Every structure is written in structure tokens, then in C-alpha cells.
Amino acid sequence: MAEVGINAETMLAGLQDIRLPANAPGGLLAEILVVVGFGLALALIAGELLTVVFPTRQQTPSMAARLATLAHLSDDDRALALLHLIRTEKPEAMPQFRPALYQRGAGPGIAVLEAVLLAEDAQHA
Structure with missing residues (x-):
């Protein structure tokens, strides 16, 4: 481990949001697409978990x-x-x-x- 302690500025910089640099290609649009992609991936995972936890019953015909x-x-x-x-x-x-x-x-x-x-x-x- 490092023998030098972490100063307050380094710690606060590490706690900041992880964001794309302002001059990254795509800018705000790329960031929005990444957030939407992560949201869709989480929704898909949550949906699959819900079908495992709460399976639907198929009705048998008369x-x-x-x-x-x-x-x-x-x-x-x-x-x-x-x-x-x-x-x-x-x-x-x-x-x-x-x-x-x-x-x-x-x-x-x-x-x-x-x-x-x-x-x-x-x-x-």
C-alpha cells in the first residue's frame, strides 16, 4: 500500500460521479445513451428475476x-x-x-x- 496518506482533495475527487469528459465524442447524447442502456439492462435483469420469484400459472383448458x-x-x-x-x-x-x-x-x-x-x-x- 502507499505510505503517503490520501488528502481531502483526492478523496473528494474519487467520490465524484463517474462521467464522460466534457470533450468526449458524442458529448451529452453519448452519456444519455449509456444511461438508457444501463437502465434497460437493469430492467431486463429485474424482469427475469421477477419471473423466477413469481412464476405465472398457465390455465389448463376445460x-x-x-x-x-x-x-x-x-x-x-x-x-x-x-x-x-x-x-x-x-x-x-x-x-x-x-x-x-x-x-x-x-x-x-x-x-x-x-x-x-x-x-x-x-x-x-
């Missing part, structure tokens, strides 16, 4: 809306998609369909599968 998205599928694909929905959303209803799943052409109808999925929505309405 079962009727989910079933409407399957309407464009063929009957076999639609029945398979409905069975997957039943397995994830209403696993307690799955055992009644298991015997028919392993017989050719004896699978449950689409109307039955949709009725099982919509039964809970009808009870809450």
Missing part, C-alpha cells in the same frame, strides 16, 4: 375444449387419444375399459369415452 381439439382425428386415433386422456385425468375409470381393449373391434365407443371425461365437468357445472 375438458370440452380439449375434446374439441381432437375432433379432426380419425375414429381410431381419436379413441386412442381419449383413452390416454382418461388414463391421465381419470385413472379410476380405466379398469372398466381394459377387457375390451385387448379384443379386436370391441373397443369402447368414442361417445362412451367422451362421456366419462365430461362426467366430472357436468357435476361441477
Whole structure:
């Protein structure tokens, strides 16, 4: 470390704002752009931190809306998609369909599968 003590003028000069020299290229405009850039960077960092601290919840669509998205599928694909929905959303209803799943052409109808999925929505309405 320096053996010479810091005088008051040096200390006060060190506490002054960090600014561009008056004769720097760009002058006041450059200084304003730097401040705006730092402000935007801080806002971006603060926004990212807020999304980590307060995550947003995505609303799941209603079962009727989910079933409407399957309407464009063929009957076999639609029945398979409905069975997957039943397995994830209403696993307690799955055992009644298991015997028919392993017989050719004896699978449950689409109307039955949709009725099982919509039964809970009808009870809450």
C-alpha cells in the first residue's frame, strides 16, 4: 500500500460521479445513451428475476375444449387419444375399459369415452 496518506482533495475527487469528459465524442447524447442502456439492462435483469420469484400459472383448458381439439382425428386415433386422456385425468375409470381393449373391434365407443371425461365437468357445472 502507499505510505503517503490520501488528502481531502483526492478523496473528494474519487467520490465524484463517474462521467464522460466534457470533450468526449458524442458529448451529452453519448452519456444519455449509456444511461438508457444501463437502465434497460437493469430492467431486463429485474424482469427475469421477477419471473423466477413469481412464476405465472398457465390455465389448463376445460375438458370440452380439449375434446374439441381432437375432433379432426380419425375414429381410431381419436379413441386412442381419449383413452390416454382418461388414463391421465381419470385413472379410476380405466379398469372398466381394459377387457375390451385387448379384443379386436370391441373397443369402447368414442361417445362412451367422451362421456366419462365430461362426467366430472357436468357435476361441477
